[in-house]
Ligand SMILES: [Ca+2]
């Protein structure tokens with residue numbers, strides 16, 4: 470009997486979400502596989518060929534969908550095997566979700582965060598309300614890399630503190646304690662907690678502001694209550710911003726939309742590029758997925774169209790090399 474799991478949905482921005490699921494066929498060759506989604510009923514489906522995957526391994530399937538802002542969707546994985554239909558659990562995708570504002574139960578403070586140092590950059594703080602929002606502080610990171618983090622709390626002496634670090638890698642405004650709690654430590658008898666944060670290679674959203682939330686709590690209360698990214702008993706929260714750079718967007722790249730009109734967006738089949746000024750000679754264009762994989766490369770003349778019918782749905786980056794400058798523009802393929 471195949472095992473199916475609807476794991477998470479990544480908010481890629483521009484009303485595009487990547488639905489993710491995991492499949493373990495348990496040695497069976499599945500007859501059909503799909504991700505079903507919809508508002509009240511599962512009236513949309515992304516079909517996936519199970520023959521592209523091994524039968525004896527757990528693997529990820531995913532697909533990008535367009536959503537309408539403000540709506541709530543459900544999705545699940547569906548498999549067919551020998552005439553029987555199997556479903557994963559149903560997960561919800563809420564385009565209206567906002568980050569919870571942290572609360573502290575016990576206002577007689579035992580622990581405050583006095584400073585946070587991430588990758589050598591320090592933010593000192595003195596607030597005592599239980600939550601300080603430093604989300605305007607942005608740390609640029611790369612997938613697969615590790616970064617030093619140290620947290621100095623206000624309590625001096627050998628009486629344990631607990632620390633929690635969450636990053637909303639899928640950008641859905643929920644800190645998932647199973648997949649997005651990147652560090653935790655209970656009952657640490659130290660005034661400065663030092664650790665490393667490793668940015669994963671999968672299930673992350675690139676080139677977007679992702680919230681990092683740090684919490685400190687008085688130990689025994691935290692152990693009883695468990696990790697909660699929205700509440701601690703006797704401690705403090707601080708929020709920061711992480712941006713995982715894909716490397717696709719270089720600082721010295723030029724905006725393609727300044728020299729050309731690129732339309733339509735979203736695009737179904739033909740992407741048109743009309744340069745403001747006609748020039749002699751050819752340019753080279755390249756199209757990348759947001760994960761950095763090159764999917765198309767060709768030469769382009771003045772005012773041409775590119776056939777994108779073979780690309781799957783999602784966000785792509787168009788790069789054009791013209792007169793020794795690199796111009797970029799993002800677009801959505803429906
Ligand atoms: Ca603080």
Ligand SMILES: [Ca+2]
Nearest residue numbers: 637639641643
């Ligand atoms: Ca999340």
